[in-house]
Amino acid sequence: MLAKLQSLDRRIIYLVVFLSLAVPLLRPIGLPVSIAEETRALHDFIDALPPGTPVVVSFDTSPGGYGELASGAIAILNHMASKDLRAIGMGFFDTGPSLLESAFAASLYAEKEYGVDYVNLGYLAGGENAIASMAKDLLGSFPKDFRGNDTKSLKVMEGITSITDVALVVTVASGTPGIPEWIRQVGDPLKVPLATVVVAVNVPNMTPYLQSGQLCGLIPSMKGAAGYEALISMKGLGTAGMDAQSMSHLAILFFVVLGNVVHYIGKKTGKAGGDKE
Amino acid sequence: MNVSTSAEVWIASLVTIAIMSFVYKDNPFYRLVENLYVGVSAGHALVLGWGNIRDLALVPMVRDGKWVLVIPVILGLMLYTRYFKKLAWLSRIPLAVMMGIGTGLAISGTVGSQIVNQVRANLVKLNTIDNIIIVVGTFAVLAYFFFMAEHKGALGVLAGGGRYLMMVAFGAAFGSTVMGRMSLFIGRLQYLFGDWLGLIR
Amino acid sequence: MRRELPIAITFVLGVLIILAFFFDSPTLTNASQSLQNWAVIIAAFALGIASVNLIQVHAKKIARGQDRLDWLYSGALLLGLFGMTVIGLFKGPADQMYQFWFNALFTPGQATVYAMTGFYIASAAFRAFRIRNLEAGILLVSAALVMLGNVSVGEALWSKFPVIGSWLVNVPNLAAQRGMMIGAGIGGIAGGLRVLLGIEKSYLGSGS
Known part of the structure; x- marks a missing residue:
């Protein structure tokens, strides 16, 4: 038995994890969703903005990271659209603008008018330098939008010549450039409020920025998305995924405990092993 | 069950299954799809790069005389x-330009955002246990990275505390990472199940 | 000359950007802004390098034609590369056909590759996450509490799990992250200065 567990086929682990994810998706349990303080802070910030206020939504992510961020990004776009806020989209990952097109299409902005209520300004190359360059000359950095329109001629851009003309920047971020770069080049020097929809792996790194006020809010991965969906009363992919999160977390914890028990018994009986992948 | 009739959804679903098949075993279907998407990603970078060159350099030159x-x-x-072997050294010049600008930007931004503002945010009243942990803990972690003196005596105790605190942080990072990885799957x-097979809404 | 000139350029431009950041001078600001715009254009050119490398490697593989499957894989890669480039250059990246292939191939391809790491983290949890000493024990307990605090089932098991998980992230983790952030910030500045002063020059590559 011990030997079998020590050399447990990795595919059995994979199967258990797969089932812990798939079954709750197909047969939801409907466990309650909790709302994090920093998610509520972002919701309240956006909720207090008057209609027509411009908000930048920067898609600084690739499809790899976006799988985790889609639900949060769509929730925030839905909230902005329901408040009639102007969405100024852009991206500092080359994949950002294409993902943003899909996000707009999946959100309530799809029912609004492109160029009037929302815009996708496209991509600017160069990472942190590109963010700094955009911060100094927004219109000069994006003379054309992603769809090839003359940016200055779009109604949605009325009154916006600089990044300081927007009320908030939300970066949907999974890597570099991401939150630290936005804070260094925009948030701190220009005093523009910053918030983020962020991948879970980066959530612990964000706490110093939240406590210092350099970030005004945060949607942490799918958990944050589910909380945000609850706040705006629009259930979406985040809420739907939380049961699967619960079960898969239990599965992983089970494997951690099992691994330690096997290791401990193996050590006691002098049959160490089983550390191979 | 309401299976999608969209070609995009069908292709995307088959690509997903092909990549997933790798966990069982490496196979030609996986390899083919992997190569295809790597090619698409490279082509995409090329297209977006060209867009920037056209809009920010070529058009302003030709149209506005810049x-x-x-x-x-x-x-x-x-x-x-x-x-080109003989000219290869010339490629260092644009690299040097980008490196100089990038380093300059990073240095100037880091001073304020990562150091001054973080030190300032740490100046909190020591009236709660949480605040004491935050203030002393930050010093403890900094002490761990302070290598100009031997980690003995008070410095050793502080650095040891910093080490344990970092373990808490790495644990929190692992815990969060699990949520991230599961979210992706x-x-x-x-x-x-939803977009393709219509089993869930 | 071949190494000294780039080092001198890096130094001059880096110092100029730093001076423009800290001193309020219109001349410096304008120069810095122009340089940053230039860097965007250069970075845009750099985006093509990956494609050139891929074309070189895979065209060679096809030309060699040793293995039929290799030929197929390289062909698929080049098809994806040229296909997207042609559609993108002629119709633009927002075009429906372009978005179709982006959403049908690129998005699911990369998203699934990343998603597979979920399996690997489970395998690692079983095989490598062992309590071998006090540090590993702290790490594991912290991870378990944060995990239980992150999901609804944790709250269902014990209402205090979310409170503890959130406290761990917002207090001890915050202290550790801040210490590391300040340390990394100082290290980053030191590293940056090494680049500007030409002590660190690995970015220039090898050779004379």
């Missing part, structure tokens, strides 16, 4: 001298 922009265009082209399953 011929000074010929300098970054030449520098950009110089990146490709790396493919849930996203793909939601696509397969």
Whole structure:
């Protein structure tokens, strides 16, 4: 038995994890969703903005990271659209603008008018330098939008010549450039409020920025998305995924405990092993 | 069950299954799809790069007479001298330009955002246990990275505390990472079960 | 000359950007802004390098034609590369056909590759996450509490799990992250200065 567990086929682990994810998706349990303080802070910030206020939504992510961020990004776009806020989209990952097109299409902005209520300004190359360059000359950095329109001629851009003309920047971020770069080049020097929809792996790194006020809010991965969906009363992919999160977390914890028990018994009986992948 | 009739959804679902098949065993279907998407990603970068060159350099040069922009265009082209042995050293010049600007920006931004503002945010009243942990803990972690004196006595105790505190942080990072990885997989399953097969809404 | 000139350029431009950041001078600001615009253009050119490398490697593989499957894989890669480039250059990246292939191939391809790491983290949890000493024990307990605090089932098991998980992230983790952030910030500045002063020059590559 011990030997079998020590050399447990990795595919059995994979199967258990797969089932812990798939079954709750197909047969939801409907466990309650909790709302994090920093998610509520972002919701309240956006909720207090008057209609027509411009908000930048920067898609600084690739499809790899976006799988985790889609639900949060769509929730925030839905909230902005329901408040009639102007969405100024852009991206500092080359994949950002294409993902943003899909996000707009999946959100309530799809029912609004492109160029009037929302815009996708496209991509600017160069990472942190590109963010700094955009911060100094927004219109000069994006003379054309992603769809090839003359940016200055779009109604949605009325009154916006600089990044300081927007009320908030939300970066949907999974890597570099991401939150630290936005804070260094925009948030701190220009005093523009910053918030983020962020991948879970980066959530612990964000706490110093939240406590210092350099970030005004945060949607942490799918958990944050589910909380945000609850706040705006629009259930979406985040809420739907939380049961699967619960079960898969239990599965992983089970494997951690099992691994330690096997290791401990193996050590006691002098049959160490089983550390191979 | 309401199976999708969209070609995009069908192709995307087959791509998803092909990549997933790797966990069982490496196979030609996986390899084919992997190569295809790597090619698409490279092509995509090329297209978006061209968009920036056209809108920010070529159009302003030709339409507005901003011929000074010929300098970054030449520098950009110089990146490709790396493919010619005798001229390869020239590609270092645009790299040096980007490195100088990038380093300058990072240094100037870091001073305020990562150091001054973080030190300032740490100046909290020591009236709660949480605040004491935050203030002393920050010093403890900094002490761990302070290598100009031997970690003995008070410094040793402080650095040891910093080490344990970092373990808490790494644990928190692992715990969060699990949520992230599961979210990614849930996203793909939601696509397969929802967008493709129509089993969930 | 071949190494000294780039080092001198890096130094001059880096110092100029730093001076423009800290001193309020219109001349410096304008120069810094122009340089940053130039860097965007150069970075845009750099985006093509990956494609050139891929074309070189895979065209060679096809030309060699040793293995039929290799030929197929490289062909698929080049098809994806040229296909997207042609559609993108002629119709633009927002075009429906372009978005179709982006959403049908690129998005699911990369998203699934990343999603597979979920399996690997489970395998690692079983095989490598062992309590071998006090540090590993702290790490594991912290991870378990944060995990239980992150999901609804944790709250269902014990209402205090979310409170503890959130406290761990917002207090001890915050202290550790801040210490590391300040340390990394100082290290980053030191590293940056090494680049500007030409002590660190690995970015220039090897050779004379």
